Amino acid sequence: MTVDTAPTRLRHQLPLVLWLVLVWILLWGTWSWANVISGLVVALTVLVLLPLPHVVGGVRFRPVSALVFLGHFAGDLVLSGAQVAWLALRPRRADGGSAIIRVQLRADSDLLLTMVAEATSLVPGSLVLDLDREHRVMTVHLLHVRDRDAIERERADVLRTEERLVRAFGSAADIEGLAATAGTSTGERVP
Structure with missing residues (x-):
C-alpha cells in the first residue's frame, strides 16, 4: 500500500475543496471574503475529519x-x-x-x-x-x-x-x- 504525500493528496482533493467552498457560499446566499474563508475552513475540516479515497486515473472529460x-x-x-x-x-x-x-x-x-x-x-x-x-x-x-x-x-x-x-x-x-x-x-x- 502506498501512502500519498500531502501535496499529492491536496492536488487530488482540490476540486472537492473548491466544490465545498462554492456550496458553502451558495448556502449563505451571498459572496464575501468572510464566506470564502469560512467555507475554506469548513471544507478543509470536513476533508480532514472525514477523509475520502480519491478517484484517480481512467476518467476523462469530453x-x-x-x-x-x-x-x-x-x-x-x-x-x-x-x-x-x-x-x-x-x-x-x-x-x-x-x-x-x-x-x-x-x-x-x-x-x-x-x-x-x-x-x-x-x-x-x-x-x-x-x-x-x-x-x-x-x-x-x-x-x-x-x-x-x-x-x-x-x-x-x-x-x-x-x-x-x-x-x-x-x-x-x-x-x-x-x-x-x-x-x-x-x-x-x-x-
Missing part, C-alpha cells in the same frame, strides 16, 4: 459527449416527470404495473457504475434497488410498464444512459469495452 448526455438526461427528466405526473392525476385504471429488472452493465469503473445508477434513479419512474459491483448488474424498479416490450425499452434506456456516460467520462479502455460488449443485456421480470 465536453461534447457530456453535453449530449446532459441534453438526453434533461429530456428524460421532463418526459418521465410528465408521465409520472399523469399517472398520479389521471383516473385510476389497471392498465399497467410495475416491474423489477436486472440490467447487465458494461462499464467496469466504480465511478461510472455509480454515475449510471445515480442518473437512472434521478429520472422519475425508475429507482435503482441494487448495484452488484462484482458482476456489474443493476437492479431497477420501474413504475408503470405495460408489457415485455416496455421492459425491454427501459432496459435499453439504461444501457444508452451508460453508453453516454462512458463516452463523456470514461477512459479509452471503457469506450473499447462498450464496443466489445455491444448488444448484450440480461435480466428478467421479477413479480
Whole structure:
C-alpha cells in the first residue's frame, strides 16, 4: 500500500475543496471574503475529519459527449416527470404495473457504475434497488410498464444512459469495452 504525500493528496482533493467552498457560499446566499474563508475552513475540516479515497486515473472529460448526455438526461427528466405526473392525476385504471429488472452493465469503473445508477434513479419512474459491483448488474424498479416490450425499452434506456456516460467520462479502455460488449443485456421480470 502506498501512502500519498500531502501535496499529492491536496492536488487530488482540490476540486472537492473548491466544490465545498462554492456550496458553502451558495448556502449563505451571498459572496464575501468572510464566506470564502469560512467555507475554506469548513471544507478543509470536513476533508480532514472525514477523509475520502480519491478517484484517480481512467476518467476523462469530453465536453461534447457530456453535453449530449446532459441534453438526453434533461429530456428524460421532463418526459418521465410528465408521465409520472399523469399517472398520479389521471383516473385510476389497471392498465399497467410495475416491474423489477436486472440490467447487465458494461462499464467496469466504480465511478461510472455509480454515475449510471445515480442518473437512472434521478429520472422519475425508475429507482435503482441494487448495484452488484462484482458482476456489474443493476437492479431497477420501474413504475408503470405495460408489457415485455416496455421492459425491454427501459432496459435499453439504461444501457444508452451508460453508453453516454462512458463516452463523456470514461477512459479509452471503457469506450473499447462498450464496443466489445455491444448488444448484450440480461435480466428478467421479477413479480
